[in-house]
Amino acid sequence: MILHLTDVSSEPLHLQIRRQVRALILAGELGEGEGLPSIRGLAKQERVSVITVQRAYDDLERASLIQARRGKGFFVNTISAEGKISMAQQRLEDSLKQVLDAARAEGLSADQIAEVFAALIDPSQDEEAR
Amino acid sequence: MSSPHSFRLSGLEKRYPDFTLGPIDLEVEPGSVLAFVGPNGSGKTTTLHCMMDLVRPTSGTIEIAGRPNNGPDPRWKEDVGFVGEVSGWYKGWTVGRNLAFVSQFYPNWSETHANALARRFGLQLNKKVGALSKGNRRKLSLVAALAHRPRVLLFDEPTSGLDPVVRADVLDVLWELLEDGEASIFYSTHVLSDISRLADELVFLREGRILGRHNKEDLLENWRRVTFRLTGQAGSGLSDSESWYSHRVSGADHQLVTSDFEQTAQVLGSLGAENVHANRLTVEEISIEMLKHQHVTGLEATEGSHVATS
Incomplete structure (x- = not known):
């Protein structure tokens, strides 16, 4: 597991770790039952503090994505297909909210916003419309 | 011998005619990294010198x-490694001979x-210490501080005045040390850029007193810079808050730094603030706010200006 962390981001390191590990799990790259690096191991590997990794792992555990086994470390939980979809949807919803707020602040109507989304999801429709 | 604490300062006080350090109480668990942050002259070096028994405290105990x-x-010395500004190397001796000399005490x-x-x-062992650059001399001190595998590492600005490549070397070694979870690091600094990724907790020191000890992730989570607009009567409803720093006002526009974003967002919501934008701060920015500014003390004094009294 190699993460891509940067100091040049408004996203704090623990959120970067959380997001990236979560994406690896939801995409199936980290499979069910697979072990994660230890907190100290990952801290050393990614050159972040122990508490940063700890915070990210705590969050992932609270979201039931990973599980701590006493004395053995952290493992990827069993997540149903529906569970994965609903988590991914939740995340999409959260990030779309910000985009929507910004679009509204710039004066776009609901229809105009929907039009942009529709075109992005299915570019062929966009070309037909033209 | 194992101890629940890496080290413990209880009621540590050192009085000088023109400066008083403390009283300081601080307990640190094994495996943690504390950055000891404060401006020059705030007492960081005095604290570390007391811990190394280079300076006798006026009162209090250190374990x-x-x-x-x-x-x-x-035997307490066997458990501690120290890198300070001053080191007592024999300049006419080689690096190897200096290390061999120090080794006999451990x-x-x-x-x-x-x-x-x-x-x-x-570092070349056969080179004379007198011929070493400042960076290499600091590295030598680090080697001497680590060679007996101490459980407590005390560093007084170990990377100050070093070039970025050497600093990265030094920090790499520290990261490796932390992997087994035994060693703890207490690292004084006035520049946080180096240490902020390594530190678990920050202890802020100003004028000899500890302002606070904070978990780094909590700081990042709770602090925000907020810009907002209060129109009409709403502005007069704004009263000062303990968690606000650097409040600037220009007409109906406000900007401030808050150490408790959740609470601030509630206050702004109830006042009907508009155009609310919030962004996170870096550990370095937070430290500067904390060390530089007093809390906002009454809005009327801040109209159109920085509140930057200290």
Whole structure:
């Protein structure tokens, strides 16, 4: 597991770790039952503090994505297909909210916003419309 | 011998005619990294010198890995490694001879480890210390501080005045040390850029007193810079808050830094603030706010200006 962390981001390191590990799990790259690096191991590997990794792992555990086994470390939980979809949807919803707020602040109507989304999801429709 | 604390300061006080440090109470668990942050002259070096028994405290006690550092038993020194601004190397001796000299004071000294570290830092054992650059001399101090594998590492601005490449070398070694969870690091600094990724907690020191001890992730989570607009009567409903720093006002526009974003968002919501934008701060920015500014003390004094009294 190699993460891509940067100091040049408004996203704090623990959120970067959380997001990236979560994406690896939801995409199936980290499979069910697979072990994660230890907190100290990952801290050393990614050159972040122990508490940063700890915070990210705590969050992932609270979201039931990973599980701590006493004395053995952290493992990827069993997540149903529906569970994965609903988590991914939740995340999409959260990030779309910000985009929507910004679009509204710039004066776009609901229809105009929907039009942009529709075109992005299915570019062929966009070309037909033209 | 194991101790629940890496080190413990209880009621530590050192009085000088023009400066008083403390009283300071601080307990640190094994495996944690504390950055000791404060402006020049805030007492960081004095604290570390007290811990190393280089300066006698006026009152209070200090324990290193469970042993008092001023008792008849000198073994506490085996558990501690120190890198300070001043070091007592014999300039006419080679690096190797200096290390061999220091090694005799430490039963746990590992020559293999010392040589490996020296190699890694590119230190030549046969070179005279007098011919070493400042960076290389600091590396030598680091080798000497680590070769007996101490459980407590005390660093007084270990990377100040070093070039970025050497700093990265030094920090790499510290990261490796932390992997087994035994060693703890107490690292004084006035520049946070180096240490902020390594530190678990920050202890802020100003004018000899500890302002606070904070978990780094909590700081990042709770602090925000907020810009907002209060129109009409709403502005007069705004009263000062303990968690606000650097409040600027220009007409109906406000900007401030808050150490409790959740609470601030509630207050702004109830006042009907508009155009609310919030962004996170870096550990360095938070530290500067904390050390530089007093809390906002009444809005009327801040109209159109920075509140930057300290």
